Amino acid sequence: MCCLRLSLLILFCGTQWLFSQAPTEVVLDSTEVENLNEVIISATRTKRQLSSVPLPTQLISAKAIAAANSIRLNDILEEQTGLLMVPDYGGVEGLQMQGLDNQYNLILIDGVPLIGRSAGTLDLSRVTVGNIKQIEIVKGPSSSLYGNEALAGVVNILTQTPKTGFGGCFYYRGGSFSSNDLSTELSYKKDKLGLHAFVNRFSNEGYDLVDSDDVNTVEPFHNYTFNTKINYEFSEKVKLFVSGRLYHQVQDNVASASYDGESQIDEWNFHSKLELKFNESWDSQLEFYATTYKAEEFLNDTAGNLFSYSDFKQRFLRPEFRTVLKPNAQNSFIAGVGMQFESLQRTDFFGYPKFNSSYLYSQYEYTKNDEFNLILGLRFDRHNEYTSQLSPKAAARYKFNDKLAVKGSVSYGFKTPDFRQLYFDFTNATVGYTVLGYNAVTTLIPELEANGDIASLFVPLSVFEDNLKPECSIGYNFGIDLGIDPKLKINLNLFRNEISNLIDTRVIARKTNGQNVFSYYNVNEIYTQGLEFNASLKFNKNTVLTTGYQLLYAKDKKAVQAFKNGEVFARLTPTSPAFVLSKKDYFGLLNRSRHMLNFKLSYHMQKWNLDSNIRATYRSEFGLYDNNGNGYLDAYDNFVSGYSILDFAINKTIFEHYKLGFGMDNFLDFNDPQNISNIAGRIVYGNVTINF
Amino acid sequence: MKSSYQYKILIFLFVFAFTSCNDDDGTPLPAEQYLQITNLHAPMTGGQGQEPSSGSYTKFDFATASVTTSETDWDIAFRATTIIVNGGSSTGDADEPERNGNAAAYIKSLPFSEVTSVVVSDFTQDSLEEGLAIPTGSGNGWYTYTGPPEHLILPIPGKTLVIRTRDFKYAKVEILSYYRDLDDSVAGNARYYTFNYLYNANENETTF
Numbered sequence: 001m002c003c004l005r006l007s008l009l010i011l012f013c014g015t016q017w018l019f020s021q022a023p024t025e026v027v028l029d030s031t032e033v034e035n036l037n038e039v040i041i042s043a044t045r046t047k048r049q050l051s052s053v054p055l056p057t058q059l060i061s062a063k064a065i066a067a068a069n070s071i072r073l074n075d076i077l078e079e080q081t082g083l084l085m086v087p088d089y090g091g092v093e094g095l096q097m098q099g100l101d102n103q104y105n106l107i108l109i110d111g112v113p114l115i116g117r118s119a120g121t122l123d124l125s126r127v128t129v130g131n132i133k134q135i136e137i138v139k140g141p142s143s144s145l146y147g148n149e150a151l152a153g154v155v156n157i158l159t160q161t162p163k164t165g166f167g168g169c170f171y172y173r174g175g176s177f178s179s180n181d182l183s184t185e186l187s188y189k190k191d192k193l194g195l196h197a198f199v200n201r202f203s204n205e206g207y208d209l210v211d212s213d214d215v216n217t218v219e220p221f222h223n224y225t226f227n228t229k230i231n232y233e234f235s236e237k238v239k240l241f242v243s244g245r246l247y248h249q250v251q252d253n254v255a256s257a258s259y260d261g262e263s264q265i266d267e268w269n270f271h272s273k274l275e276l277k278f279n280e281s282w283d284s285q286l287e288f289y290a291t292t293y294k295a296e297e298f299l300n301d302t303a304g305n306l307f308s309y310s311d312f313k314q315r316f317l318r319p320e321f322r323t324v325l326k327p328n329a330q331n332s333f334i335a336g337v338g339m340q341f342e343s344l345q346r347t348d349f350f351g352y353p354k355f356n357s358s359y360l361y362s363q364y365e366y367t368k369n370d371e372f373n374l375i376l377g378l379r380f381d382r383h384n385e386y387t388s389q390l391s392p393k394a395a396a397r398y399k400f401n402d403k404l405a406v407k408g409s410v411s412y413g414f415k416t417p418d419f420r421q422l423y424f425d426f427t428n429a430t431v432g433y434t435v436l437g438y439n440a441v442t443t444l445i446p447e448l449e450a451n452g453d454i455a456s457l458f459v460p461l462s463v464f465e466d467n468l469k470p471e472c473s474i475g476y477n478f479g480i481d482l483g484i485d486p487k488l489k490i491n492l493n494l495f496r497n498e499i500s501n502l503i504d505t506r507v508i509a510r511k512t513n514g515q516n517v518f519s520y521y522n523v524n525e526i527y528t529q530g531l532e533f534n535a536s537l538k539f540n541k542n543t544v545l546t547t548g549y550q551l552l553y554a555k556d557k558k559a560v561q562a563f564k565n566g567e568v569f570a571r572l573t574p575t576s577p578a579f580v581l582s583k584k585d586y587f588g589l590l591n592r593s594r595h596m597l598n599f600k601l602s603y604h605m606q607k608w609n610l611d612s613n614i615r616a617t618y619r620s621e622f623g624l625y626d627n628n629g630n631g632y633l634d635a636y637d638n639f640v641s642g643y644s645i646l647d648f649a650i651n652k653t654i655f656e657h658y659k660l661g662f663g664m665d666n667f668l669d670f671n672d673p674q675n676i677s678n679i680a681g682r683i684v685y686g687n688v689t690i691n692f
Numbered sequence: 693m694k695s696s697y698q699y700k701i702l703i704f705l706f707v708f709a710f711t712s713c714n715d716d717d718g719t720p721l722p723a724e725q726y727l728q729i730t731n732l733h734a735p736m737t738g739g740q741g742q743e744p745s746s747g748s749y750t751k752f753d754f755a756t757a758s759v760t761t762s763e764t765d766w767d768i769a770f771r772a773t774t775i776i777v778n779g780g781s782s783t784g785d786a787d788e789p790e791r792n793g794n795a796a797a798y799i800k801s802l803p804f805s806e807v808t809s810v811v812v813s814d815f816t817q818d819s820l821e822e823g824l825a826i827p828t829g830s831g832n833g834w835y836t837y838t839g840p841p842e843h844l845i846l847p848i849p850g851k852t853l854v855i856r857t858r859d860f861k862y863a864k865v866e867i868l869s870y871y872r873d874l875d876d877s878v879a880g881n882a883r884y885y886t887f888n889y890l891y892n893a894n895e896n897e898t899t900f
Contacts, residue, residue, distance in 0.1 A: 455784055456823060507829045512784075513738065513745055516829060567801055569850025574874045575728075575886070578803040578849035578866070629846030631836045 042108070042136040042156035044365065044375065045145055045334055046324055054373050054397035054407040056477050056493045056532070060135040062160075067602065067613055069649045069663050069687055071173060071181045071202065073127035073135075073157065074678075079615055079647075080137065081548025081598060082532050085124070086591055087678040092123035098139055098495055099528030099554035099592050100152035104415055104471075106142070108156040110243065112271055113149070115342075116293030118312045120420065126247060126265070127157065128225050130171060130183035131198040134158045139532075140475040140495065141413025144377035144393035147359055151413035151473050152497065159243075162187045162194030162231055168692050173661075175685025177218075178205035194231035200224065206252070207680055209673035214257040217673055218680070223249035223265075239275040244268070253297050259307050263297035284323040287338075291316045312346040314419075335362040344419040348426040350440035353419055357383040363393075373397045381414075385422065385439070386470050389414050405481040414472040421468065421503055421520040433515040435505070438468040441519050445509065452512065459508040459519075469522050473499040487538040496529035526589065528554040542604040550596045554589040559632050570628050570636040585635040587623060593642070595620040612650040619643060624675055640675040644668070659689040724900065725891045727757055731872055732885040734770035738786075746786045747771060751778075754855070754863050754891040767795050767857040772883055773835060773845055773870070775826045778858045780817025783824060791818065793858025797825040799833060800852045804866040804888060807852045810898040815856050826853060834867050845870040845882065863891040864900055 038050040043057055050059055058080055070076040074093055078085040084096040094102025102121050107114045114122060135157055142150040168186040173179075183200040203222035210217060226246040233239050247267040254260045269291035277283040293316075298309040320338030342355040361379035366372075377393040395409035417438065424437040425444060436444050441464045448454050479493040502524035509517040530552040537545045562568050563586040569578040570585075595618070602613040620642040623633040649663035662685070669682040729752075737747040749769035753760045760766050769776050769789060779795035782788055796815035800807050816825045830837035834851050838844040853865040865887050868874070872884035890900050 456820065458823075507832070510823075510828070512786075515745075567850075569803055569848075571849045575868050575888075577805060580803070580850070625838050625842060626836065627838075627846070629836050629848045630850070631831050631848065 040136050040138075041111070041158070042154055043138050044363065045111075045322070045336075046332065046365075051481070052367075052370060052373055052397065054375060054395040055409050056139040056479055056495070058137040058139075058534075060137075062133050065129050065132060065135075066689075067611060067649065067651065068615065068647070069173065069651070069661050069685065070129050072125045073129055073132075074124040075665075076129055076135065077124065077155070079598060079600070079617060081534050082139070082550035082552075082596060083137070084593070084596065084619065085678060087676065088119065088121040092119070092121050093125065093678045094121040095124060095155070096591075097137075097152045098475075098497055099530065099552045099589070100497065100499070103418075104149065104151040104413075104473075104499075106146055106148075106150040106154045108146075108154060109245070109269070110159055110271060111156060112269070112287075112289040112291075112318070113316070115291055115314050115316045116265075116267060116295065116312075117418065118293075118295045118346075120418070126223075126249070126267075128181075128183065128200045128202060130181075130200045130225075131160045131185060131227055132157055133160045139493075140409060140477045141391075141411040141473055141497070142393070143381075143389070143391035143413040144379045144411060145361060145363065147361075147379060147381050147389075147391070148357075148414065148416050148470075151415050151471070151499070159227065159229070160185065160187070160196060160198070162189040162196045162229065164189045170690045170692075171687065173685055173687035176683040177207045177680065179203065179683075179685075189231075192233040194229075196227075196229040196231075198225070198227040200226075209671055209677075209681065215254045216252075217677055219252040219254055221249060221251035223247065237277040239277075241271075241273040241275070243271045245271075253299060255299050258302050259299040261297065261299040261307075263295065266292075266294045268292055281326045281328075282323070284321065287318075287320045287322070289316075289318045289320075310347040313344065315341075315343045317341040330367055332365045332367075333362065334365075336360070344423075346419075348424065349419075350423045350425040350437060350444060353423045353439075355383065355385055355416075355419075357381055371399050375409075377411075383416060386416050386467050389470060389472070403483050406479070407481070408478045409476070411475050412472065413475060414470045416470045417468045417503060417520070431515060432511070432513045434511065434517045436508075436517060436519045438464060438520045441508065445517070448509075448511075448517070454517070455510045455512045457509045459506070464519075468503065468520060469501045471499060471501050471503055471522075473497050489536050491534045493532045494530075495532065496527060498525075498527050500525045502526060525557040526555060527557065528552065528592075542606065544602045546600045546602075548598045552592055552594060552596070554592040555586065556589065559586055562632070563634075568630050568632055568634065570630055570634060572636070581630075581634055581636070587633045587635060587637070587639075590624060590633055591622055593620045593622045595642075609653045610650065611652075612648070614646070614648045616644055616646045618645075640672065643670050643672070643676075645670060645679070657691045659691075661685075661687040661689070723892060723894045723897075725754075725757060725893065726888070727891075728868075728886070728888050729757070730886045732759060732770060732887070734772060734883045734885060736772040736883065745772070748787050749774075749776065749789055751789060754857050754861070754889070755893065757891075763789065764792050765858075767793070767863075768797070768855060768865075770885060774824070774828050775834070775853075776818050777825050777855070779856070780825070781819045783818055783820050794856065794860060795858045796856040798854050799826060800854050800864075801850060802852055803850050804852050804864060804890075807854060807864050808900055810854055810856075810862045810900075812856075812898065814854070835870065843879070844876050846876075857891075860895050861891065861893060862898060862900070863889050865889040 038059055039047050040050045040057055041047055043053045043055050065076050074085045077083050085093045086096050087093050095105050097105050107122055137155050139153040142154045146154055166188050171183040173181040181202045186197045188195040201224050206216045206218045206220040208216040229243045231241050249265040251263050253263040271289045274286040293314045295312040299307045301307045318340045320336055322336035324334045326332040337360050339358045345352055359381045363377035366374040375395040379391045381389045391412040393411035397407035399405040422437040422439040424435050425440050427434045442461050475497045477493055477495050482490040501522040503520050504523045505518045506521055507516040508519045533549045535547050563583045566580045568581045570581055571578050597618040599616045604611050621639040623637050623639050626633055627637045645666050646668050647665045651659055651661040653659050665683040667682055671679050671681040734750045736745050738745040749771045751760050751766035751769040753765050754767050766778050777795040777797050778791050778793035780791055796817045798814040818824050827833040835845050835847050847867040855863040867887045869886040872881040875881050
């Protein structure tokens with residue numbers, strides 16, 4: 001059905017392209033003009049010139065995405081300085097930013113959050129880049145504007161908007177592992193009405209990097225993304241925006257030679273916004289967002305009988321009203337109020353939990369002649385399940401001259417305990433241990449006791465009467481922008497995030513089967529700190545080199561103390577005597593690399609209208625688990641060696657409207673399936689783009 | 693490497709110290725036994741699925757340096773990752789041997805060689821209320837469990853089990869491995885203990 005609809009669409013736009021006489025927009029292909037006009041929305045929730053924002057930000061343009069021939073969000077993010085895609089359970093990969101895990105990043109599409117962390121991880125390969133206009137990354141806590149989850153940073157994906165006239169684009173990329181990515185985009189805008197439609201199909205026959213087992217590294221899958229947008233201007237002062245997005249994925253689900261089935265993801269979101277412009281200095285927006293994420297999977301045995309089934313259904317609804325007041329050029333105020341309703345139904349859950357919250361935020365901004373900029377923000381979140389949160393932020397930037405500017409910010413971020421940490425009710429069928437959500441403990445432990453399943457209780461139930469606290473962080477960022485020469489731009493940022501109340505599991509009781517009952521509690525305090533460096537050097541009109549580096553220390557404070565106290569020991573061989581480790585032997589948290597480096601060299605050959613680039617990312621050694629039993633990652637553990645990924649891409653434009661591309665991702669064919677399951681090895685591809 | 697070198701010196705001094713001590717006493721046989729036990733098998737049935745864990749414990753006697761089936765002449769006993777002592781009361785666990793001795797234990801967070809004396813007030817015995825003298829669970833007692841994907845049980849370096857035997861003699865134990873022939877690459881090798889111990893056969897002598 002979907003296929004039929006898709007081919008009709010392609011046929012339709014194909015004919016449209018043949019007969020379309022609409023004039024195409026003239027695009028200014030000058031980097032300088034572009035730099036001046038680069039605008040970021042996510043940092044302040046108003047349109048701001050990127051260079052003047054007092055926060056550490058990164059911008060990825062549609063042009064940069066096209067130059068890299070990326071197809072999914074994870075492809076392009078992992079090439080950015082300080083960002084890392086980390087494989088997680090269930091074959092998904094999450095984003096690590098400033099050394100913090102994916103649970104602490106907020107991912108937005110057009111300013112509203114993406115949901116569906118079924119195993120805790122938000123899978124970014126779910127998002128196609130086919131209809132992306134710009135990706136904005138704001139690092140450091142941003143809860144003062146965005147509330148929950150904006151602890152390490154925010155990634156906002158802005159999708160394409162209707163352009164004047166009728167136009168469209170057809171894109172196909174085929175590559176290794178029988179991967180096929182097909183997108184079609186149609187845009188119409190005349191007078192008051194703007195329409196935009198996008199459809200994408202992505203499929204992959206999967207691949208297997210480990211021969212010794214019965215499962216593939218990635219099982220075959222296919223997915224569809226549909227996105228439609230309508231803009232309507234009732235008048236100069238009243239504008240309406242409505243967007244609908246659908247995502248559907250089916251993937252083989254194989255557990256072993258004797259159990260296989262299927263997994264399916266269905267997601268939809270509805271997003272509407274009414275913009276009211278009262279006068280030149282005052283406008284307001286009324287926004288409504290609703291989304292549902294549903295994941296189902298089953299396994300059958302060889303006889304075709306159902307062996308296991310699980311589902312996960314999350315709903316999210318959010319009305320918000322915000323208003324922007326700009327009495328003069330120096331001062332601007334933004335304020336917002338909203339409510340959030342969230343619910344989750346899933347297997348192994350205690351009840352049908354619902355989260356309701358309401359919030360209020362405001363931000364004041366002072367700007368003086370592009371020289372000095374100050375932001376003060378505050379947000380209050382009230383929630384039915386956890387303690388209220390007050391999230392402040394202060395940021396400032398001062399420009400000494402055209403060559404030097406400094407900026408700094410201090411801000412607060414938080415992440416509420418998720419549904420799993422509060423309502424999980426899971427007993428492992430083969431081993432027999434149990435995991436209970438914090439709020440489920442006081443009801444379910446007495447039930448287990450009544451059944452005679454509990455041998456002894458280690459943590460009294462009274463402990464669970466107080467709420468589990470949200471994880472929270474204070475982030476400090478200090479940056480310097482250097483424009484030594486119009487051709488050389490350097491940007492340096494020092495960061496430190498102090499996170500407390502980190503949630504972990506602990507044993508709360510022992511069962512009569514000898515296994516444990518686990519639950520969640522606030523325990524850890526960690527910090528991540530380091531330095532980020534970005535530079536771009538323009539050799540001439542056609543050759544640009546950009547490079548980035550991140551130095552990172554991510555450590556647990558208790559662990560640092562334990563090493564300092566001489567309480568941690570190691571052995572060189574299993575039978576050699578134990579010796580005490582010193583503070584410098586402590587490496588830090590798992591799966592963090594001390595150094596990350598990237599290079600990109602782009603070259604434009606004018607004569608042939610050819611764009612080519614070579615890109616490299618390097619990640620230094622990291623540890624995946626403690627090998628020597630002391631519970632910490634130290635210098636005597638086994639580390640996964642550092643590695644580099646090199647890509648190249650060539651795109652040639654023919655007759656303005658056509659583009660042909662060829663490239664190889666990871667052309668050195670690096671892979672390490674045991675430790676880094678999300679790196680597939682060399683991918684060779686070709687693509688074609690037709691604009692009309 | 694530097695640490696390991698320092699360590700060798702430490703061991704040397706330690707061995708030297710107590711050999712000379714014996715010379716001074718003029719005793720013909722050392723009262724202290726320093727031994728390594730390899731591949732002590734500690735099987736368990738059940739514990740998988742909803743079944744309570746069961747199966748008899750593998751009992752060990754320090755005086756004879758051997759595994760025993762005696763109902764009385766044992767000091768500590770092993771079943772999978774659980775270690776119980778012959779002292780205290782039943783923890784309600786199925787197939788536990790009857791505790792009829794005065795054994796007790798505690799865990800000292802120091803390398804084996806640095807535990808040179810016993811703190812008598814630190815000893816605890818097994819009981820239903822207080823749990824085991826040698827606690828179970830990752831990071832609580834003598835091991836850490838690595839979790840997925842490796843699922844290994846690794847002895848924590850620098851944790852020394854200090855044991856009072858059933859008859860008021862003292863021993864210290866360092867567990868080196870939970871896997872047969874120290875090979876943890878195969879899950880089926882689990883539940884085979886290798887450990888070093890030093891046993892002082894002189895009653896109530898609290899130094900090693």
